[in-house]
Amino acid sequence: MNMEKFKSAGKEVTLYHTKGSGSPLIILNNYAGDGKSVMEAADKPEGKDFNLLCIGNLNWNLDMTPWYCPPLSPKDTPCTGGADEYLKLLLEEILPEGLKKVDGTPSHIGIAGYSLAGLFALYALYHTDVFECAASMSGSLWFPDFKEYVFSHEMKKKPEKIYLSLGDKESNTRNRYLKAVQDNTESIAAHFREEGMDVTFEMNPGNHFKDATLRSAKGILAII
Numbered sequence: 001m002n003m004e005k006f007k008s009a010g011k012e013v014t015l016y017h018t019k020g021s022g023s024p025l026i027i028l029n030n031y032a033g034d035g036k037s038v039m040e041a042a043d044k045p046e047g048k049d050f051n052l053l054c055i056g057n058l059n060w061n062l063d064m065t066p067w068y069c070p071p072l073s074p075k076d077t078p079c080t081g082g083a084d085e086y087l088k089l090l091l092e093e094i095l096p097e098g099l100k101k102v103d104g105t106p107s108h109i110g111i112a113g114y115s116l117a118g119l120f121a122l123y124a125l126y127h128t129d130v131f132e133c134a135a136s137m138s139g140s141l142w143f144p145d146f147k148e149y150v151f152s153h154e155m156k157k158k159p160e161k162i163y164l165s166l167g168d169k170e171s172n173t174r175n176r177y178l179k180a181v182q183d184n185t186e187s188i189a190a191h192f193r194e195e196g197m198d199v200t201f202e203m204n205p206g207n208h209f210k211d212a213t214l215r216s217a218k219g220i221l222a223i224i
Contacts, residue, residue, distance in 0.1 A: 001016050001017070001018060001039065002016070002017050002018075002019070003015065003016050003017075003036075004017070004101055005034070006097060008089070008093045008094045008097060009089055009093060010057060011055050011056070011057050011058065011089070011094065012034070012055070012056045012057040013053065013054070013055050013056075013094055013097070013098070014034040014035055014036075014053075014054045014056070015051065015052070015053050015054075015098050015101055015102070016035065016036075016039050016051065016052040016054070017051040017052075017101060017102045017103065018049045018050070018051060018103070019103060020049050020103065021103045021104030022103075022104045022105060022106065022107050023049045023050050023051050023102075023103075023104075023106060023107065024050045024051065024106050024107050024108050024109070024110060024224045025050070025051040025052075025053060025098070025099070025102060025106035025108075025109045025110070026050055026051070026052050026053070026109075026110045026111070026112055026135075026220050026223070026224065027053045027055070027090070027095065027098075027109070027110070027111045027112065027131075028052055028053070028054045028055070028112050028113065028117075028216070028220070029055050029058060029063075029064065029111075029112075029113045029117040029120060029121075030054050030055065030056050030058075030113075030114075030117070031058070031060060031114065031115065031116075031117065032056065033056065034054055034056055035052055035054030035056075037213045038052070038054070038213055038216045038217050038220070039052055039217075041213050041214050041216070041217035042217040042220060042221055048221060048224055050220070050224045051098075051102045051106065052220070053094070053095070053098040055090070055094060058086075058117075059082065060116060061077055061078065061079045061080060061116070062079075062080045062081070062082035062086075063082050063083065063085075063086035063120075064079075064083060064086070064113070064116035064117050064119065064120040065079035065080065065081050065082065065083055065116060065119070065120070065143070066081055066083045066084070066119075066120075066123050066143070066146070066149070067079075067081040067145070068080060068081050069081075069143060069144050069177075072175055072177060072178065073175070079116075079143075083120055083123055083124075084127065086120075087120075087124055087127055087128065091128060091130060095109075095130070108132040108133060108160070109130055109131055109132060110131055110132060110133035110134060110135065110159075110220075110223045110224070111124055111125075111131045111133075111134050111135075112134065112135035112136075112137070112216065112219055112220050112223065113135075113136065113137070113139070114137045114138055114139075114212055114215065114216050115137075115138055115139065115140050115208065115212075116140045116143075118135075118136030118137050118138060118139025118140060118141070119136070119139050119140040119141060119143050119146065121134045121135065121136050121139070122134060122136050122139065122141075122150070122162075122188075123146075123149075125155045125156065125157075125159060126149075126153050126154070126155050126156065127156065128156055129156040129157035131159060132157075132159055132160050133159050133160050133161040133162065133163075133223035133224075134159055134161075134162050134163070134223065135162075135163040135164075135219035135220055135222060135223045136162075136163070136164050136165075136219070137163075137165045137212075137215045137216050137218075137219040138165060138166055138167055138170065138204075138208055138212070138215060139164065139166075139185065140181070141181055141184045141185045141188055142177050142178050142179075142180045142181040142184055143177075144177065146184070147184045147187055147188060150188050150191060151191060158195065158196070158197055159197065160198065161197075161198045161199075161200075161222070161223050162192055162197055162198065162199045162200070162223075163199075163200045163202070163219045163222040163223050164185055164188070164189050164199065164200070164201045164202070165201070165202040165203070165204055165215055165218070165219060166181065166182060166185050166201075166202075166203055166204065167203075167204050167205070167206045167207050167208055167210055168203050168204065168205055168206070169205075169206055169207045170182065170207055170208045171183070172207075185201070186201070189201040200222055202218070
Protein backbone atom coordinates (compact mmCIF):
# COMPACT_ATOMS: atom_id res chain seq x y z
CA MET A 1 0.00 0.00 0.00
CA ASN A 2 1.47 3.34 -1.10
CA MET A 3 0.61 6.65 0.56
CA GLU A 4 0.65 10.15 -0.89
CA LYS A 5 -0.39 13.42 0.70
CA PHE A 6 -1.51 16.66 -0.94
CA LYS A 7 -3.52 19.74 -0.05
CA SER A 8 -6.51 21.28 -1.74
CA ALA A 9 -8.18 24.51 -0.62
CA GLY A 10 -6.77 24.00 2.87
CA LYS A 11 -7.97 20.41 3.15
CA GLU A 12 -5.38 17.79 3.98
CA VAL A 13 -5.77 14.82 1.65
CA THR A 14 -4.13 11.41 2.06
CA LEU A 15 -4.36 8.78 -0.65
CA TYR A 16 -3.67 5.13 0.11
CA HIS A 17 -3.45 3.30 -3.19
CA THR A 18 -2.88 -0.27 -4.15
CA LYS A 19 -0.59 -1.51 -6.89
CA GLY A 20 -3.44 -3.35 -8.57
CA SER A 21 -5.05 -1.53 -11.46
CA GLY A 22 -8.79 -0.90 -11.28
CA SER A 23 -9.31 -1.29 -7.53
CA PRO A 24 -12.29 0.58 -6.06
CA LEU A 25 -11.73 4.10 -4.74
CA ILE A 26 -13.45 5.03 -1.48
CA ILE A 27 -13.61 8.62 -0.27
CA LEU A 28 -13.53 9.01 3.51
CA ASN A 29 -14.24 12.38 5.06
CA ASN A 30 -12.52 12.21 8.43
CA TYR A 31 -12.96 14.20 11.63
CA ALA A 32 -9.33 13.79 12.69
CA GLY A 33 -6.25 12.00 11.44
CA ASP A 34 -5.19 10.83 8.01
CA GLY A 35 -7.12 7.55 7.82
CA LYS A 36 -4.12 5.35 8.62
CA SER A 37 -5.87 3.68 11.56
CA VAL A 38 -8.89 2.87 9.37
CA MET A 39 -6.67 1.30 6.72
CA GLU A 40 -4.91 -0.77 9.37
CA ALA A 41 -8.25 -1.89 10.83
CA ALA A 42 -9.52 -3.00 7.43
CA ASP A 43 -8.28 -6.59 7.46
CA LYS A 44 -8.83 -7.06 3.75
CA PRO A 45 -9.76 -10.55 2.56
CA GLU A 46 -8.50 -11.69 -0.81
CA GLY A 47 -10.02 -9.69 -3.62
CA LYS A 48 -10.93 -6.80 -1.32
CA ASP A 49 -8.13 -4.36 -2.18
CA PHE A 50 -9.20 -0.75 -2.46
CA ASN A 51 -7.85 2.77 -2.71
CA LEU A 52 -8.75 5.17 0.10
CA LEU A 53 -8.87 8.94 -0.38
CA CYS A 54 -9.08 10.44 3.10
CA ILE A 55 -9.85 14.13 3.52
CA GLY A 56 -9.02 15.86 6.80
CA ASN A 57 -8.78 19.37 8.22
CA LEU A 58 -12.45 19.81 7.48
CA ASN A 59 -14.57 22.58 8.92
CA TRP A 60 -16.70 19.80 10.39
CA ASN A 61 -19.91 21.62 11.32
CA LEU A 62 -19.86 23.55 8.05
CA ASP A 63 -18.54 21.17 5.38
CA MET A 64 -20.49 18.09 6.48
CA THR A 65 -23.92 19.62 7.04
CA PRO A 66 -26.61 20.36 4.44
CA TRP A 67 -28.31 23.25 6.23
CA TYR A 68 -28.43 25.10 9.52
CA CYS A 69 -28.91 23.27 12.81
CA PRO A 70 -28.76 25.06 16.18
CA PRO A 71 -26.24 23.99 18.84
CA LEU A 72 -27.09 20.67 20.50
CA SER A 73 -26.04 22.01 23.91
CA PRO A 74 -25.06 25.37 25.43
CA LYS A 75 -21.36 24.59 24.93
CA ASP A 76 -21.78 23.32 21.38
CA THR A 77 -21.51 25.23 18.10
CA PRO A 78 -24.18 25.36 15.40
CA CYS A 79 -24.04 23.48 12.13
CA THR A 80 -23.96 26.01 9.33
CA GLY A 81 -24.78 24.10 6.15
CA GLY A 82 -21.82 24.19 3.78
CA ALA A 83 -22.21 20.70 2.29
CA ASP A 84 -23.06 21.92 -1.23
CA GLU A 85 -19.94 24.08 -1.44
CA TYR A 86 -17.72 21.36 -0.03
CA LEU A 87 -19.16 18.74 -2.40
CA LYS A 88 -18.27 21.05 -5.30
CA LEU A 89 -14.67 21.24 -4.04
CA LEU A 90 -14.57 17.47 -3.60
CA LEU A 91 -15.84 16.74 -7.11
CA GLU A 92 -14.00 19.44 -9.00
CA GLU A 93 -10.61 19.50 -7.26
CA ILE A 94 -9.92 16.78 -4.68
CA LEU A 95 -11.31 13.74 -6.49
CA PRO A 96 -9.76 14.55 -9.90
CA GLU A 97 -6.35 14.95 -8.26
CA GLY A 98 -6.77 11.64 -6.47
CA LEU A 99 -7.78 9.88 -9.68
CA LYS A 100 -4.56 11.02 -11.34
CA LYS A 101 -2.57 9.17 -8.67
CA VAL A 102 -4.27 5.75 -8.62
CA ASP A 103 -3.38 2.90 -10.95
CA GLY A 104 -5.90 2.57 -13.74
CA THR A 105 -9.55 3.50 -13.59
CA PRO A 106 -11.31 2.46 -10.36
CA SER A 107 -13.96 -0.22 -10.83
CA HIS A 108 -16.24 2.04 -8.81
CA ILE A 109 -16.11 5.09 -6.56
CA GLY A 110 -17.76 5.13 -3.16
CA ILE A 111 -18.14 7.58 -0.31
CA ALA A 112 -18.00 6.85 3.41
CA GLY A 113 -18.06 8.72 6.67
CA TYR A 114 -18.67 8.58 10.40
CA SER A 115 -21.05 10.81 12.33
CA LEU A 116 -21.73 14.04 10.37
CA ALA A 117 -19.60 12.64 7.54
CA GLY A 118 -22.03 9.72 7.38
CA LEU A 119 -24.83 12.24 6.97
CA PHE A 120 -22.85 13.93 4.21
CA ALA A 121 -22.21 10.63 2.44
CA LEU A 122 -25.95 10.07 2.02
CA TYR A 123 -26.70 13.71 1.22
CA ALA A 124 -24.14 13.62 -1.58
CA LEU A 125 -26.10 10.87 -3.36
CA TYR A 126 -28.87 13.41 -4.02
CA HIS A 127 -26.49 15.88 -5.67
CA THR A 128 -24.11 13.82 -7.81
CA ASP A 129 -24.13 10.57 -9.74
CA VAL A 130 -20.39 9.95 -9.17
CA PHE A 131 -20.77 7.56 -6.24
CA GLU A 132 -21.84 3.98 -6.85
CA CYS A 133 -21.92 3.00 -3.18
CA ALA A 134 -22.05 4.71 0.20
CA ALA A 135 -21.38 3.88 3.84
CA SER A 136 -22.74 5.90 6.75
CA MET A 137 -21.29 4.70 10.05
CA SER A 138 -23.09 6.03 13.12
CA GLY A 139 -24.35 8.68 10.73
CA SER A 140 -25.95 11.79 12.16
CA LEU A 141 -29.30 10.92 10.66
CA TRP A 142 -30.96 12.65 13.60
CA PHE A 143 -30.19 15.88 11.71
CA PRO A 144 -33.33 18.07 11.61
CA ASP A 145 -35.48 17.47 8.51
CA PHE A 146 -33.01 15.05 6.92
CA LYS A 147 -35.35 12.07 7.05
CA GLU A 148 -38.04 14.16 5.41
CA TYR A 149 -35.54 15.27 2.78
CA VAL A 150 -34.73 11.64 1.95
CA PHE A 151 -38.40 10.75 1.68
CA SER A 152 -39.19 13.64 -0.67
CA HIS A 153 -36.16 13.72 -3.00
CA GLU A 154 -34.71 11.46 -5.69
CA MET A 155 -31.07 10.41 -5.79
CA LYS A 156 -29.09 11.38 -8.89
CA LYS A 157 -28.31 7.68 -9.34
CA LYS A 158 -29.31 4.78 -7.14
CA PRO A 159 -26.15 3.26 -5.65
CA GLU A 160 -25.30 -0.40 -6.02
CA LYS A 161 -24.87 -0.78 -2.28
CA ILE A 162 -25.56 1.22 0.88
CA TYR A 163 -24.22 0.38 4.34
CA LEU A 164 -25.67 1.92 7.50
CA SER A 165 -24.60 1.29 11.08
CA LEU A 166 -25.40 2.60 14.53
CA GLY A 167 -24.42 2.01 18.13
CA ASP A 168 -27.17 0.40 20.19
CA LYS A 169 -26.90 3.10 22.88
CA GLU A 170 -26.78 6.15 20.63
CA SER A 171 -30.44 7.01 21.05
CA ASN A 172 -30.28 6.75 24.85
CA THR A 173 -30.24 10.49 25.43
CA ARG A 174 -32.54 13.28 26.51
CA ASN A 175 -31.43 15.51 23.67
CA ARG A 176 -34.46 16.10 21.48
CA TYR A 177 -32.44 15.79 18.29
CA LEU A 178 -30.09 12.92 19.06
CA LYS A 179 -32.73 10.62 20.55
CA ALA A 180 -34.30 10.28 17.10
CA VAL A 181 -31.19 8.77 15.51
CA GLN A 182 -32.18 5.10 15.67
CA ASP A 183 -35.76 5.63 14.52
CA ASN A 184 -34.55 7.83 11.67
CA THR A 185 -31.82 5.42 10.59
CA GLU A 186 -34.19 2.46 10.59
CA SER A 187 -36.80 4.46 8.65
CA ILE A 188 -34.26 5.61 6.07
CA ALA A 189 -32.93 2.06 5.66
CA ALA A 190 -36.47 0.79 5.08
CA HIS A 191 -37.12 3.58 2.56
CA PHE A 192 -33.97 2.71 0.61
CA ARG A 193 -35.02 -0.94 0.48
CA GLU A 194 -38.47 0.05 -0.77
CA GLU A 195 -36.69 1.95 -3.53
CA GLY A 196 -35.00 -1.29 -4.57
CA MET A 197 -31.54 -0.62 -3.16
CA ASP A 198 -29.18 -3.19 -1.64
CA VAL A 199 -28.98 -2.00 1.98
CA THR A 200 -27.11 -3.41 4.95
CA PHE A 201 -28.04 -2.01 8.38
CA GLU A 202 -25.92 -3.11 11.31
CA MET A 203 -26.21 -2.37 15.02
CA ASN A 204 -23.00 -2.22 17.05
CA PRO A 205 -22.59 -2.34 20.82
CA GLY A 206 -21.97 0.95 22.55
CA ASN A 207 -22.52 4.66 22.17
CA HIS A 208 -21.56 7.04 19.39
CA PHE A 209 -17.89 7.16 20.30
CA LYS A 210 -17.18 3.45 20.75
CA ASP A 211 -14.95 1.71 18.17
CA ALA A 212 -15.27 4.47 15.58
CA THR A 213 -12.22 3.24 13.68
CA LEU A 214 -13.41 -0.37 13.56
CA ARG A 215 -16.92 0.67 12.58
CA SER A 216 -15.49 2.81 9.78
CA ALA A 217 -13.37 -0.06 8.48
CA LYS A 218 -16.34 -2.45 8.53
CA GLY A 219 -18.46 -0.02 6.58
CA ILE A 220 -15.83 0.50 3.92
CA LEU A 221 -15.26 -3.22 3.48
CA ALA A 222 -19.03 -3.71 3.14
CA ILE A 223 -19.24 -1.47 0.06
CA ILE A 224 -16.20 -2.61 -1.90
